[in-house]
Amino acid sequence: MNTKLIPPQATVKRLSIYLRFLNSLGKDIKMVSSQELAKKLALNPAQVRKDLAYFGDFGKRGVGYSVKKLKEQINKILGLHKTRNVGIVGIGRLGMALACYPGFEKKNFKVCALFDKVPKALSPKIGEATEILDITHLPKVVKDKDIEILILTVPVEAIKEISDMVMTSGVKAVLNFAPFKLLSTEDVHVHNVDLSTELEFLSYSLNLKDSPKEDPAEELYGIPTQLL
Amino acid sequence: MNTKLIPPQATVKRLSIYLRFLNSLGKDIKMVSSQELAKKLALNPAQVRKDLAYFGDFGKRGVGYSVKKLKEQINKILGLHKTRNVGIVGIGRLGMALACYPGFEKKNFKVCALFDKVPKALSPKIGEATEILDITHLPKVVKDKDIEILILTVPVEAIKEISDMVMTSGVKAVLNFAPFKLLSTEDVHVHNVDLSTELEFLSYSLNLKDSPKEDPAEELYGIPTQLL
DNA sequence: AAAACTATGTGATATTATTCACAACAAATC
DNA sequence: GATTTGTTGTGAATAATATCACATAGTTTT
Numbered sequence A, B: 001m002n003t004k005l006i007p008p009q010a011t012v013k014r015l016s017i018y019l020r021f022l023n024s025l026g027k028d029i030k031m032v033s034s035q036e037l038a039k040k041l042a043l044n045p046a047q048v049r050k051d052l053a054y055f056g057d058f059g060k061r062g063v064g065y066s067v068k069k070l071k072e073q074i075n076k077i078l079g080l081h082k083t084r085n086v087g088i089v090g091i092g093r094l095g096m097a098l099a100c101y102p103g104f105e106k107k108n109f110k111v112c113a114l115f116d117k118v119p120k121a122l123s124p125k126i127g128e129a130t131e132i133l134d135i136t137h138l139p140k141v142v143k144d145k146d147i148e149i150l151i152l153t154v155p156v157e158a159i160k161e162i163s164d165m166v167m168t169s170g171v172k173a174v175l176n177f178a179p180f181k182l183l184s185t186e187d188v189h190v191h192n193v194d195l196s197t198e199l200e201f202l203s204y205s206l207n208l209k210d211s212p213k214e215d216p217a218e219e220l221y222g223i224p225t226q227l228l
Numbered sequence C: 001a002a003a004a005c006t007a008t009g010t011g012a013t014a015t016t017a018t019t020c021a022c023a024a025c026a027a028a029t030c
Numbered sequence D: 001g002a003t004t005t006g007t008t009g010t011g012a013a014t015a016a017t018a019t020c021a022c023a024t025a026g027t028t029t030t
Helices: A009-023 A034-041 A045-053 A067-077 A093-099 A102-106 A135-144 A156-167 A195-210 B009-024 B034-041 B045-053 B067-077 B093-099 B102-106 B135-144 B156-167 B195-210 B216-221
Strands: A064-066 A084-089 A109-116 A120-126 A129-134 A149-152 A173-176 A189-192 B064-066 B084-089 B109-116 B120-126 B129-134 B149-152 B173-176 B189-192
Touching (some): A009 A034, A009 A045, A009 A067, A009 B195, A084 A135, A093 A109, A102 A109, A135 A156, A149 A156, A189 B195, A195 B009, A195 B149, A195 B173, B009 B045, B009 B067, B034 B045, B064 B067, B084 B093, B093 B109, B102 B109, B109 B120, B109 B135, B129 B135, B135 B156, B149 B156, B156 B173
Parallel strands (some): A084 A149, A109 A129, B084 B109, B084 B149, B149 B173, B173 B189
Antiparallel strands (some): A120 A129, B120 B129
């Protein structure tokens, strides 16, 4: 087994993609090859094999990988067999959309508290949460309900005042959707998702196609036409 | 100037982060150094300089970068000076949240059509859209309204039937939020954002921390305890 | 049971991305 | 105007990641 190296971050993210693909397969499909996985996910077959080999010899030569076994293994590697308690901070449209997202429950993420500046009762309840709690209660609730992950969907103006409370609350991980790069600390692992950044990347790609070097000014920027 | 190399994808994504940071600075801050940018964004100063140098010599030695000039340049590089027409497909909670997201307008992304299985009038209008259009009208509307980017926020069950229509509609780029890896083609550049994957990556990190490192060798191997 | 096929696991190699280290330059101070 | 301080831009070194290529092993066919 290939245990001499620690798995790259990129590998871990792909595991999640593999799992999703495996879950989408019909029940009659028992085996899958690196070839197939690679083709459906626009990856290199060797990369798929290497990714999986970081965690064990899951495949059978000449045959492929057992779908059932692979799903189990990836679930285990990603820690999806354990339930994680999740809180959501900032219940605007996006926060509410995430709170109601059925995919979380399926993956063992339990939404068990919602926080906002404006508290409010909820009926019906969302996940385990029967009300939107005042944000000042966050530190206590995180401890009481054993919340490991907080999802931040507050407006960017609020992030500064809220981030202190969040980072010192005892939570272990934060998924931040506010358009502000929140930094990880020793104790809290932060992952930032920026919706604008994603669109801006697309805009860059479009911009490349738009200007096929007609404009000499554009040349200055060394914009690569071949990138996409 | 460093125009001999094409800028890495990673560089382009960071430009967006730089821009966001620059926009958050007070009006009185005229200059900024790679040191400062790096510190606030948890990056290496050399990386910041190199990223910027791919596109031109924007800085002044001994001084730093002009905030105003840098903002202008990044806006131009990312193509944010041009307005892009955007359509959103699947107006559930997430689709609606994105449709109403004020950040898009600020970056020159104009939401000009919403599509769903269930059409509906809208008042007040959202962006440029006065109604939710029946999804069957998508190909025509994309052409008529000159939509360059489609954002997909349909449920995963619908993605297969909808993706064909989307990919052949003449749109140039797609931002897909459905938990399914949609592949780019020659004509359409697809970017996938998966909310579950983000959470699952955090789960993996928590899982590593959970397993106490009894054996010092474990630290080297980076393998979750339960797999050994 | 040998040959032909198929698919994994992985060492070697190639590619991409990051960081170091320093020359080149700008401004401030003596 | 020489010296000190600060900061960029970039070649070189390093690190991370991806791909190639093939030995190894399971399966099927003859």
